[in-house]
Amino acid sequence: MKPAPLQYVRPASVAEAVDALEEHGGMARVLAGGQSLVPMLGMRLMRPSALVDINDLGAELGKIDGRGEETVIGALVRYSALETSPVIAERLPLLQEVVRHIGDRQVRNRGTIGGAVAQSDPTGEMPLVCLTLGARVVARSVRGERTIPIEEFFEGSYANALEPEELLVGLRFPLAPVHCRFFERGRKHNDFALLSIAVAGSPDADGRWSGVRIGLGGVNDTPVLAEAAAARLEGRTWDTATIAEAAELALEAADPPDDVRASAEYRNHLLPIQLRRVLTDLAGAEPWKT
Amino acid sequence: MEDLIEITVTVNGRAVHERVPARMHAADFLRGQLGLTGTHVGCEQGVCGMCTVLLDGEAVKSCLLLAPQLDGHEVATVESLAPDEGLAPLQQAFKEAHALQCGFCTPGFLMTATALARSGRTLSRDDIREELTGVLCRCTGYENIVTAVDRHINGEHVDV
Incomplete structure (x- = not known):
């Protein structure tokens, strides 16, 4: 678990940092917190020629x-x-x-x-x-x-x-809606998420929602927006049937992986159930309070 | 031969000047180059928390820091805790609560708990449990460890 040999560069400004990245012609990696990068270096999943450590650039x-x-x-x-x-x-x-x-x-x-x-x-x-x-x-x-x-x-x-x-x-x-929820399901505490859901939106005085955005993690190659689901909820009040339809529509954005943590089938099973719960909770809830 | 990088780092209150390979991680530096073997190395991928030290007072995993990154900073390891004679209060709390069995994880818990105790936060037992999740113990389960830290921070409880 030791990285391959590499150069270490510690710029004192953003200008110096981008100069260093340019100098290495795309073979350098930026070292920020290092909490994902350093394990990947140790496992030799990456072998950059240099690390450009930006930890001194707090002022900028x-x-x-x-x-x-x-x-x-x-x-x-x-x-x-x-x-x-x-x-x-x-x-x-x-x-x-x-x-x-x-x-x-x-x-x-x-x-x-x-x-x-x-x-x-x-x-x-x-x-x-x-x-x-x-x-x-x-x-x-x-x-x-x-x-x-x-x-x-x-x-x-x-x-x-x-x-x-x-x-x-x-x-x-941009300005964020006050109404939002986050949900995550993993195999164990602090493990990579099997499924994560983030929802934000704003209800008006009549309970009609606008600016609805639903983000999904763990169900595709990238985090994705469940656009069809959000469109189903936009401009409407959220009754049980609307929420159930939106939760099913979220599957359109999902193409989950089969991996060591869960099967694609299981992730597809979880998504509408958990999204329905998150939306139901949000529909009946107060603005976010921390 | 790899390039060596000169660093000046304060370790347990003492300034040290050393030359280190760019790719050496801080836990290897502390153990191999400075002989401070109280910092343990478990997984070397940031999961187990054995190698936790304080960097400028904050708990961090030293296997995820490169030794050159220490330049200009302060590090405290488990060796900094005990006075010349006897144990520090946190260590004493671990002893009294039987919060260690094999002891391999203990430096990680002690340093994580040291930063936590210094934070001045009000902490419930659940808060303490959450704050300690970055260190794994494979001997015993965590009850006695949480108890030791809880007693150290919040004082004695009668129910344990």
């Missing part, structure tokens, strides 16, 4: 900013900071709830939101919540900065739209 990448309706989270913001941030509690309560399901104390002390999104684990909680909340990914390289809508970001299992020379510098979240 470690901030949580509420700017008007938008909330901007730097790539190096650690889970433990998200857990306790009053800005996140007020503006992105779903994100704060989800963070508590990630890893354990030691992992949350190191792991970063940027690292999790760049890792693009299809069962990962952070990719799922960023997708559900419609975040935009900000990436920088020597050629400049670009913003990628999260719906276009995830391209496959552990694959995404980042170029190898690009550094994920932050995530920009």
